[in-house]
Amino acid sequence: MKALGHFKTITEHKLLVMKYCFRVGLYRQGLLHDLSKYSWAEFRIGMKYYSGDHSPNASEREEIGYSTAWLHHKGRNKHHLEYWTDYDFSSGEPKLAGEPMPTKYMVELVLDRIAACRVYQGEKYTDSSPLEYLNRSRDATLMHPITRAQVTGLLTMLAEEGEAETLRHIKTVVLAHPEKIIPNLPRKEDPASKDRTFLRGEQARALADRLGTPFYLYDRATIENHCALLREAFAWNPGHRQFFPVKATPTPAILKLLREKGQGVVCSSAAELELCRRCGFLPEEILFMPNYPLPADLDAAAALGCRLMLDGPGLVEDFAARGMLRDGIGLRLNPGGVFRFGSAAVRLEAVKFGFTPEAALECVRQLQTHGVTSVGIHAYLSGNTLSPDYWPAAAKVLLWQAKKLMAETGINISYVNLSGGLGIPYRPSDKPLDIIALGDSVRQVFETETAGTALENVPVFTEVGRWITGPAGLLVTRVHHVRRGFRAIAGVDASASDLMRPMMYGAYHHVSVAGHEGEQNRTAWDVVGSVCENTDKFAVNRMLPEIAPGDVLLIHDAGAHGHSMGYQYGGRLRCGEYLLESGQVRRIRRAETTEDYLRTAIFEE
Numbered sequence: 001m002k003a004l005g006h007f008k009t010i011t012e013h014k015l016l017v018m019k020y021c022f023r024v025g026l027y028r029q030g031l032l033h034d035l036s037k038y039s040w041a042e043f044r045i046g047m048k049y050y051s052g053d054h055s056p057n058a059s060e061r062e063e064i065g066y067s068t069a070w071l072h073h074k075g076r077n078k079h080h081l082e083y084w085t086d087y088d089f090s091s092g093e094p095k096l097a098g099e100p101m102p103t104k105y106m107v108e109l110v111l112d113r114i115a116a117c118r119v120y121q122g123e124k125y126t127d128s129s130p131l132e133y134l135n136r137s138r139d140a141t142l143m144h145p146i147t148r149a150q151v152t153g154l155l156t157m158l159a160e161e162g163e164a165e166t167l168r169h170i171k172t173v174v175l176a177h178p179e180k181i182i183p184n185l186p187r188k189e190d191p192a193s194k195d196r197t198f199l200r201g202e203q204a205r206a207l208a209d210r211l212g213t214p215f216y217l218y219d220r221a222t223i224e225n226h227c228a229l230l231r232e233a234f235a236w237n238p239g240h241r242q243f244f245p246v247k248a249t250p251t252p253a254i255l256k257l258l259r260e261k262g263q264g265v266v267c268s269s270a271a272e273l274e275l276c277r278r279c280g281f282l283p284e285e286i287l288f289m290p291n292y293p294l295p296a297d298l299d300a301a302a303a304l305g306c307r308l309m310l311d312g313p314g315l316v317e318d319f320a321a322r323g324m325l326r327d328g329i330g331l332r333l334n335p336g337g338v339f340r341f342g343s344a345a346v347r348l349e350a351v352k353f354g355f356t357p358e359a360a361l362e363c364v365r366q367l368q369t370h371g372v373t374s375v376g377i378h379a380y381l382s383g384n385t386l387s388p389d390y391w392p393a394a395a396k397v398l399l400w401q402a403k404k405l406m407a408e409t410g411i412n413i414s415y416v417n418l419s420g421g422l423g424i425p426y427r428p429s430d431k432p433l434d435i436i437a438l439g440d441s442v443r444q445v446f447e448t449e450t451a452g453t454a455l456e457n458v459p460v461f462t463e464v465g466r467w468i469t470g471p472a473g474l475l476v477t478r479v480h481h482v483r484r485g486f487r488a489i490a491g492v493d494a495s496a497s498d499l500m501r502p503m504m505y506g507a508y509h510h511v512s513v514a515g516h517e518g519e520q521n522r523t524a525w526d527v528v529g530s531v532c533e534n535t536d537k538f539a540v541n542r543m544l545p546e547i548a549p550g551d552v553l554l555i556h557d558a559g560a561h562g563h564s565m566g567y568q569y570g571g572r573l574r575c576g577e578y579l580l581e582s583g584q585v586r587r588i589r590r591a592e593t594t595e596d597y598l599r600t601a602i603f604e605e
């Protein structure tokens with residue numbers, strides 16, 4: 001009778017998955033789903049442990065410590081995330097890690113979970129059950145973050161919008177355009193939360209009328225708050241120094257504000273050095289980290305006498321010739337291999353920065369012949385990440401490299417530079433980093449890794465850019481045209497020349513309509529600029545309230561790598577910048593004019 005019971009359970013489940021697969025157009029997968037459950041290796045176990053409300057695999061696992069049926073099953077069925085795991089040796093010890101699942105199997109996994117929850121939970125099942133199950137399960141640790149984001153997005157949609165809408169979305173959007181499935185659903189508890197920022201509603205419209213659009217607006221209070229939080233996060237390290245990467249927001253008023261808050265700057269070119277000098281930064285507050293530097297960059301740094309960094313081999317003699325070798329000079333390392341943190345992975349061979357471990361050793365020996373007795377170390381390991389595991393993992397890698405250099409050459413380490421790369425919640429569904437908790441995780445790594453060594457209390461340097469100013473900047477723009485053809489399109493007066501990230505990386509920037517924040521009634525819009533490139537789009541298929549010409553749109557999280565990346569392609573010129581402080585708005589950069597555009601042009605022979 002157990003055989004019949006088990007047969008009924010798996011068949012009921014299989015038919016349900018098949019029905020769902022057919023509804024989204026996955027016919028072959030619908031027919032083949034879970035066929036191996038009817039093989040003797042799996043069926044035998046299912047029959048033996050059949051109970052009706054408990055997984056036979058789990059029962060087998062309880063009895064003999066592992067499940068033979070599951071091992072047989074997950075190796076043959078591509079809709080299981082375990083099928084998509086592989087060895088990862090980056091930590092020194094082999095461990096299993098998830099790879100991204102192909103879209104059609106990711107979808108089958110989602111449908112499998114819906115069906116399994118329905119079959120096992122019976123009348124207790126609701127559209128939220130699969131999401132709740134996912135959140136309770138341990139899957140997240142093995143699932144690749146991209147897959148996890150996709151699965152979470154679809155199950156969130158199921159919980160919020162129901163099965164019919166989710167299946168329709170899977171069929172017409174997810175499977176039809178597999179590259180567009182990164183979820184972008186607002187948080188369930190407060191769908192409009194992301195619409196709210198330091199400027200909104202009537203105030204935004206009034207400011208747009210007064211200043212003329214487009215323009216950048218930065219919020220002093222947000223920047224100050226982030227400076228204070230970062231400082232607090234590293235209060236445990238007496239030597240901590242933060243150097244803001246100038247390329248993120250090279251605007252004097254912002255840089256001076258950061259200096260007031262105790263931050264230094266990282267520069268990578270002669271022009272950035274000059275900018276910082278004019279902003280009042282002292283040489284020891286400037287960390288020069290050029291990348292494949294040009295002679296003019298090195299000359300400028302030598303003249304300034306700032307802190308220096310070697311970003312790879314072949315530079316020692318260039319530095320020596322300019323009298324730039326001294327204690328505390330920095331080395332940018334590239335440990336190679338795959339850098340894994342949490343469930344993300346960065347293949348470091350593809351990174352253009354830094355010394356290989358062998359080259360670093362050789363460089364230190366060379367520096368020692370020039371009388372250098374201490375170096376600082378740095379590595380670029382990842383960028384724009386929201387993983388709380390990134391900095392602790394980077395700290396481990398750097399400390400390990402530091403110990404190796406010390407042991408093999410006797411050099412002293414004057415600081416360990418964690419670099420920047422902390423992400424911000426661009427999407428409503430992103431979870432912001434808790435910087436205080438992050439600082440504490442880094443502290444734990446430093447304490448365990450340096451106890452009893454010469455590295456105890458070694459100063460920690462950081463180079464946080466985006467996390468400090470990103471959320472503190474808005475691009476304010478006005479709608480000039482509304483067109484309804486194949487899609488609803490809002491044409492605005494800002495363009496990629498003001499904010500290039502969406503065009504360049506397909507980056508997401510949240511968009512809100514001033515005065516309609518949090519409005520529930522939304523339809524899909526493209527928000528586009530006026531550069532003659534089809535990629536000049538701030539948002540594609542974005543759910544927004546009704547838009548009319550004259551509306552003011554706010555493009556969020558543009559305070560870092562925003563205005564600074566701007567350019568003049570198509571004769572579109574960069575807009576001005578303003579700083580909001582104590583309720584007042586101060587202009588901190590004028591908009592470019594046609595004269596600026598023509599300044600470098602040569603008209604006469």
Ligand SMILES: *Cc1c(COP(=O)(O)O)cnc(C)c1O
Pocket residue numbers: 245247248266268289383384419420421422463464465466467560
């Ligand atoms: C760009 C950059 C960073 C980090 O920038 P984030 O804004 O934090 O992403 C850090 N250090 C250097 C040298 C950089 O060039």
